Amino acid sequence: MAYDYAKYLRKGKLPHIWCAGCTYGIVLKSLIRAIDSLQWDKNDVAIVSGIGCASRLPGYVDFNTLHTTHGRSIAFATGVKLANPNLKVLAMGGDGDMTAIGGNHFIHACRRNIDMTVFVFNNNIYGMTGAQYSPTTPKGAWATTSPYGMSENNFTITDLAIGAGATFVARTTAYHVAHCEKTMKEAFQHKGLSVVEIINACPTGFGRKNKFKTPTSMLLWMKDSAVNVEKAKNMSQEELAGKFTIGVLHKIEKPEYIETYDATVGLKK
Amino acid sequence: MAKKVEFMMGNYAVAEGALYAGCKFFGGYPITPSTEIAERMAERLPQVGGRFIQMEDEIAAMASVIGASIAGAKALTATSGPGFSLKQENIGYAMLCEIPCVIVDVMRGGPSTGMPTGPSQSDIMQAKWGTHGDHPVIAVTPASVQEQFDETVRAFNLAEKYRCPVFILTDSIIGQMMEQLVIPEPGELEVIERPMPDCKPEEYLPFDMDKDFVPLAPFGSGYRYHITGLHHASDGFPTNDPVLHTKNTVRLIERLNKNYDDIVKVEEFMTDDAEVLVFAIGVTARSAKHAVVEARNQGIKAGLVRPLTIWPFPEKHLEKLLSKNTVKGIVVPEMNLGQMTFEVQRVAKGRCGVEGLYSLMLDPILPGEILEKIRRFV
Numbered sequence: 039m040a041y042d043y044a045k046y047l048r049k050g051k052l053p054h055i056w057c058a059g060c061t062y063g064i065v066l067k068s069l070i071r072a073i074d075s076l077q078w079d080k081n082d083v084a085i086v087s088g089i090g091c092a093s094r095l096p097g098y099v100d101f102n103t104l105h106t107t108h109g110r111s112i113a114f115a116t117g118v119k120l121a122n123p124n125l126k127v128l129a130m131g132g133d134g135d136m137t138a139i140g141g142n143h144f145i146h147a148c149r150r151n152i153d154m155t156v157f158v159f160n161n162n163i164y165g166m167t168g169a170q171y172s173p174t175t176p177k178g179a180w181a182t183t184s185p186y187g188m189s190e191n192n193f194t195i196t197d198l199a200i201g202a203g204a205t206f207v208a209r210t211t212a213y214h215v216a217h218c219e220k221t222m223k224e225a226f227q228h229k230g231l232s233v234v235e236i237i238n239a240c241p242t243g244f245g246r247k248n249k250f251k252t253p254t255s256m257l258l259w260m261k262d263s264a265v266n267v268e269k270a271k272n273m274s275q276e277e278l279a280g281k282f283t284i285g286v287l288h289k290i291e292k293p294e295y296i297e298t299y300d301a302t303v304g305l306k307k
Numbered sequence: 308m309a310k311k312v313e314f315m316m317g318n319y320a321v322a323e324g325a326l327y328a329g330c331k332f333f334g335g336y337p338i339t340p341s342t343e344i345a346e347r348m349a350e351r352l353p354q355v356g357g358r359f360i361q362m363e364d365e366i367a368a369m370a371s372v373i374g375a376s377i378a379g380a381k382a383l384t385a386t387s388g389p390g391f392s393l394k395q396e397n398i399g400y401a402m403l404c405e406i407p408c409v410i411v412d413v414m415r416g417g418p419s420t421g422m423p424t425g426p427s428q429s430d431i432m433q434a435k436w437g438t439h440g441d442h443p444v445i446a447v448t449p450a451s452v453q454e455q456f457d458e459t460v461r462a463f464n465l466a467e468k469y470r471c472p473v474f475i476l477t478d479s480i481i482g483q484m485m486e487q488l489v490i491p492e493p494g495e496l497e498v499i500e501r502p503m504p505d506c507k508p509e510e511y512l513p514f515d516m517d518k519d520f521v522p523l524a525p526f527g528s529g530y531r532y533h534i535t536g537l538h539h540a541s542d543g544f545p546t547n548d549p550v551l552h553t554k555n556t557v558r559l560i561e562r563l564n565k566n567y568d569d570i571v572k573v574e575e576f577m578t579d580d581a582e583v584l585v586f587a588i589g590v591t592a593r594s595a596k597h598a599v600v601e602a603r604n605q606g607i608k609a610g611l612v613r614p615l616t617i618w619p620f621p622e623k624h625l626e627k628l629l630s631k632n633t634v635k636g637i638v639v640p641e642m643n644l645g646q647m648t649f650e651v652q653r654v655a656k657g658r659c660g661v662e663g664l665y666s667l668m669l670d671p672i673l674p675g676e677i678l679e680k681i682r683r684f685v
Contacts, residue, residue, distance in 0.1 A: 048533075051544060084526045086374070097533055097544060102526035104377060105535035106370065107400050113367035117374025117382070118526060120358045121332050125378065125527050143370075146363040296358075303353035 046070045046080070048100050055094055059241035059253025061212030062159065066095055068215055072222035078126055086115040088131035088140060091166045092159035092238075095130060109140030112147045112156060119154055123296050126226070130157040134164045134172040137193050141173070148202035151230045152295040155222075158195050158233065161240035169243035180247040199233040200288045206232035207288040212239060213260035217284060224286060230294050237264070237282070311490040317455045318482045321385065321411055321475065322347035323490065324459030328498055330409075331357035331380040334371030336364055336390060339423045340479035341413035344385035365393035369410070373401050376408045377534065379501070379525030381463055385411035387479075388421055391430055391437065398472055399438030400536045405514065405523065405559070407466035407501065409459070411475040413482040416667060425669035426479040428589060429643035434474050435618055441556050443563040445570055446474040446618040448588040452486035457496065458615060464499040465570060469562060470523055476617060478642070480590040480671060504530060512541040516555050519562060563619055572615040573624045577603060581610030583684045584628060584637045586651050588614055590671050591640050597674035602681050609681050617647070622654045629658055636660035636684030640672045660684060 047070075056062050073083065083101040087093035089108035096103035102125070106114045115129040129147075136144050136158045147156060163181060164170040171181035171188050174195065178187040199207045206228040210221040218236060225232035239245060239256035250256045267285035270278060299305070315323070321344050325333075333348040349359040357380070362368040368384050375382040386394060391412045401408055414430045416422030430437075434446045445465050449458040455477065462473040502522040504511050508530045515521045524530035537545040538552045546552070563570060577599055578584065587595040592613040602609035612628070614621045628634060636659050639648040648663035655661050664680050666672050 080531060081527060081529050084378075097535070100531060102531055103533045104374070104526075105533065105537070106373075107396055107536055110366065110370045110397065113362065113370030114374040114377075116360065116362070116367070117332065117334055117371035117376075118378045119374075120334075120360060120371070121375035121378035121380035121382070122525070122527050142363050143367055146367075299358065299360075300353075305353045305356065305358070 041071065043067060043070050046074065046099055048098055051098055054098055056091060057242040059239065060091070061238045061257070062092060062095060064212045064215060065159065065218060065236055065238065066098065068218040069222060070099070071219045072226065075219070075223055076226060082124065082126050083128070084115070084118050084125045085128045085130065086111045086118065087129070088135040089166075090132040090135045090164070092130060092132040093135060109135050109138070110143065111135070112140065112143040115154055116147070116152060119152055120296065123153075127154040128157065129154060130159065132165070133158060133160040133162060133174040133195065137173045137195060137198065145198065145202040147231055148199050148204035148233065150295045151203065151205055151292050153230055155225045155232045155234065158235045159238050160195060160235050161238040161244060163240050163244040165240045165243045169247070179244070195235045196233070196287050204233045204288070205230040205290050205292045206286070208233070208286045209235045209237065209282065209284050211237040211260040211264050211284060213257045214264060214284060221286070228289070230292060313488045313490060314485055315452055315488040316343060316483060316485050317452045317477065318343035318413065319347045320452045320455035320488050321459045322351060323488070324456035325383045325409065325463065326351055326355055327456070327491070327496065328460045328463035329381050329500065330383050330463065331355070332372065332375035332382040333357070333359045333384065334362050334368045334375065334382070335384050336362055336368045336386070338365070338387045338390045340415060340482055341385040341387045341390075341411060343483070344411060348383065365390040366397060369394040369397035372408050373397060373406050376406050377523070377526055379528070381467070381501075382408045383411070384408070385413065387413045388415045388417045388427070388430060389419065391433060395437040399440060399442065401472040402438065402442040402559070403536060403538070404534050405470040406472065407470050407523065408472050409462045409466055409475065410472055411477065414476060414478045416669065422669060424479065426590065426642060426671070427667075428478060428591065428641050429646065430476060431617060431643065431646040434476055441560065443471065443560045444474070444618040445469065445471065445563065446476050446616065448476050448615055448617045449481060450589050450592050450613065451481065452484065452488050454615070455481060456488055456490070460496050460498065464497060467499045467501050469566065469570070470520060474618070476589070478589055503528065513543050514539055514555070515541045516551065516558055517541070567619060567623055570616055571619055571621050571624065573621045574611075574613040574615065575624070576611040576613065578610035578612060578628055580608055580633070581628070582608040582633055582635050583681045584610050584612050584634055585677060585681065586612045586625070586637055586639045586647070587641065588617055588647070591642060594672050594674045595640060595677050598677035598681060601674060601678050607681060607685050620650050620654070625651065625654045629655060632658070634659045636662060638662050638664060638677060638680040638684070640664040640677050640680070642666055642672065
C-alpha cells in the first residue's frame, strides 16, 4: 500500500510554492516518514523556520508551526523549548538563513546543546530572492551577485557545527531519500542538539546557470558526488576529490543544556 | 501582617514586578544601564520555576522571548538604546503576530552607542516607530522605584489583555536609583492570566479578523496552527490580499484605540484651574512636580500632566484640559531634543503656546529651569 502522507499535510495549503524540480518536496516526505516512524504526537511537535524557500516547509505540515524572521529560527526555537521542554522542537532553514544572517544563532546553538534538531537545507544559493550567492556557494559559481564567479571562500556547514560544539552532525541529500529519512530519525533520537545538513537542488536559481541543464542532472550530481562516510574512510584524498561525505559525521555525548541548567540552578518543576 | 518594605534599585523593582505578574522566562543580552534587570532575573527566576537565558545577541534575546510566549510563558526582556534598535525587527514580528511580551528599554543617550551611562528620554519615537510598517504601541513610563514595580505588573496585564508586546520606557536614573518599595501582597494587584480558547481545536482561528480578541493557545496545548510574520489571514496562513492586510492592520490599531480609557493612565496634579501645564514623564516629571508647587507658591496657576502611558499618546486627557480654553501654555521638558513636544503640539493644534525644554546634559532637568519656562506664559 502506498505510504499515507495525508494525515500530516495541511491539505488546504497545497499546492506548495516550490519551483518544478526543487527537492524540498522530497525532503518534506522524508521528514514526515521520520516523524511518523517515531510515532510522535502531532501536538508535541513544534517546527520553527526562518525566511526563504526552505522555511516555507512548516506551513504545509500539521504540527505547531512557526515561520519567523530571517535567520532567527533557532533563537525563537530556543525560547519555545525553554518554556516547554516537553515539545519536540525542530528548527530549519536554508544555507543563507542558517549560516549567513543566522550564523551567530547557529554556532551558539551548537555550543549550548539544547535538545532539538536543526536542519540546514543547503542548495548553495539564495533561491527566494532570485539566486544571490550564499556562504555555501562554491568558489567560481555563478550567482546574480557573483556574475563573474563566486570569489569568497565557502563554509562547510558540518565542520562549522562540529567546531562550534554540536554533539550530533550529519549530512544527507535529497537524492538519497531513504538515507535522508534514516538520518533525520537518528537526529531526532539524539539527546542534545543535532545538526543535519541536507544537500538540495535549486534548478531555477543555481542549476540553470551552473552547468546543470536539468533538475535531473542536479540529482545525478548528488548521486555521483555523495560518498558514505564509512566508505570514505578507506578512500584516498584523490578518490575523494570533488565528492562529499554523507552519514553521521560526528556524534558525542555531552550534558544537555536544559537538564544542566535546571540542575545547576536547583530548579524543580 | 506588616507590609514587606524594601530599599531597592529601580531595575530590580522591574524584575520583582515581573515575577509578581507571573513572568516565567527572561531572554536577554547585557547592556548598560539595563543589565541589573537580567542579573536579578537570572537569580530569581529559578526560585519561582522559571528559566533565564543570556542569548548571543539582542536579536536572539527578543526572538527567544517571543518563542517562550508562544509556548505559554509570560516573558520579559530588558535592554537599552542600541539593543532596542536591534530588537526592532522581532518586535515588529510580535506586533503582527499578536504575541504578548514585555520589553523594558532603560533609555540612554543616542544615536548609535551614544551615552551608555547617561540617562535619556530619547527613545520615545523609537518606541512608536522603531519597526517598519503600521502597528499599535503600548508604552508605560514609570517615574519611581515603586512605579517600576507597579507599572511592570500593569505592562504584563496589558500584554495579556490586548495580546501584544508592551514597552516599559524608563531611564538610567529611575532604573539605577534606590528608593523604598512596598511589595504588594499576592492578590493585592490584579494579575491577568492568559485565557485559553474555548472552541474546538479544528475551529480555532488564532488571528480571527472578525473578532476583537482571540486567545493565543500555547504550542503543545492541542491547538495546532501556523504563525508567520507574513501578513496572514484569520487562520494564520500567508495572504497577499491587500484588503485583508488593511483589515487586519486596522483591527490591531483599533483594538488599542477602542480601549484608550483602560490603557492610558495619566496623573494630573493641580490641573483643574491651571493656566500653564507641564507635560512630563519619568524622572523629568519629578522635577516638574517641584516646579509646579513652586509656581503655585508664587501665585502662578500651574499644573502637571504626567503620563504613565506615553503610547497610545494621552491625547484625550490633553484635549479635555485644552477644551476648557483656560490653558495659556504647555511646557514640555524632556531629555531629548523635542520628541514628545511634537506630539503635544499636534494635540494642541495652535490653541495655546507649547514650549519644549530640552536637555542632553545627562543630568535631570532641574525644577528651576522648568519654573523659568512656566513663568514665560504668565
